[in-house]
Amino acid sequence: MSIEEDIARLYAQIRPDFVPAQAYHDPAFVAREKAMLWPHSWLMACREEEVAEAGQSVVFDIADDSILIVRASDGVLRAFYNVCPHRGRRLKDGNGNIGDNIACRFHGWRWNARGENQFVLDRENWNQTGGLCAADVDLGQVRVDTWDGWVFVTLDSDAEPLESYLDPLPDVFAHFDYRNTRIAWHKTLVVACNWKVVLEAFIESYHVAMTHPQSLKFGVRTPGSQAFGRHSYFFYPFVRPKDAEPGLTIDYRQARYTYVEEMHRTLGALQGRHAMAAAERLMAELPETATFDEVNAAYMRFHADAMAADGARYPAALTPQDIARAGTAWNIFPNMVILPTVDGLQAYRARPNGDDPSSAIFDVWWLERSAPDAPSSFIHEYFPDMESFAGQCFFLEQDFDNIKAVQDGVKSRGFRGVRPNPHQEVTVQSFEKTYYEYLLWPRGEGADT
Ligand code: FES
Ligand SMILES: [Fe+2]
Structure with missing residues (x-):
């Protein structure tokens, strides 16, 4: 059987809750990616x-x-x-x-x-x-x-223009004003897994309860995921807390502060220094009896003040509907992930590392809002293996703890294939399906579906 027939056979097995595992470890897929995937997609190169x-x-x-x-x-x-x-x-x-x-x-x-x-x-x-x-x-x-x-x-000289390739992202992010950000930090590390294993560790929220249990204290969430053509996203929004029982007070300032401070300290992204300054002012300037809406309104004001003090612009055109529509994270096909917040943008990129299907190069960026003419000034750190990343970022290390073990596991003849959660891991299934389509047909054009 030719590799093409083999890939077509595996593609035919893909269902909403099943994806074959061979592409994570078979060197034939590395070669096929070189021929069909990398030359025919738009790829993020830098800022x-x-x-x-x-x-x-x-x-x-x-x-x-x-x-x-x-x-x-x-x-x-x-x-x-x-x-x-x-x-x-x-x-x-x-x-x-x-x-x-x-x-x-x-x-x-x-x-x-x-x-x-x-x-x-x-x-x-x-x-x-x-x-x-x-x-x-x-x-x-x-x-x-x-x-x-x-x-x-x-x-690919015949690829469609970037703007239409990215659809619907340019529209979804039209009001986020991410052009006016600067790289706060950029870390590159070599990870001991296939590039798709590390990518897929960051495109769903189903793992949060087990892998990042500290996040559960931040309240009830309603996770979900959806595909938009070749791209997909997941959402993991807070559920608005119930108003306190009469006679009982919830300190909404403290709740917001705890979340921002913990993400700032353990991830160093999503909630950057402007968010941190706003959260600190909440604690200093609002009474502990402030309502949920009062805390939100004050936080937005303080956040805008913190950005203005840096010459940066608060994204004033951004509506709550925009924020809800942008969700938590997007897979920009094939190998990029972005996590939008009001404070800034976190991004990931996964690439193969040479011809070894069990090694990948993984990049992480945190972009902070800045003055439009701000100079670029950041340190790009390189970590040659996962061990050298120890102590760098608690939150990401929780994710990295899984990926080598996943790479080892998916090679096992006893592993029947991936069973994506059809509600929370649509992103994983949809990414894989599109990936197979790119391996089979130029630019993925030719699938029946
Ligand atoms: S001048 Fe470049 S290879 Fe000869
Ligand atoms: Fe994670």
């Missing part, structure tokens, strides 16, 4: 703030390809294959500032930041074979576009 100035460049590696993203002096953002058209040497190793000059260290060919070749040593030598034209010597262009401050690339 615009990392390539804001002329000459700034970012290297984004995905499977066997490396992409060089550059802002040229004409202000245009461009992306190129990070490979020399002469003999194939990789051109750049990491992020930096190339100015207007990219040089190959093998035989010295050079390009400007628009990817146009500027120099070929002994170019006339090629005259005996008809000479070299621009198409021979310029860098290979890659499509690049931006959304909400994120830079995306696609290797």
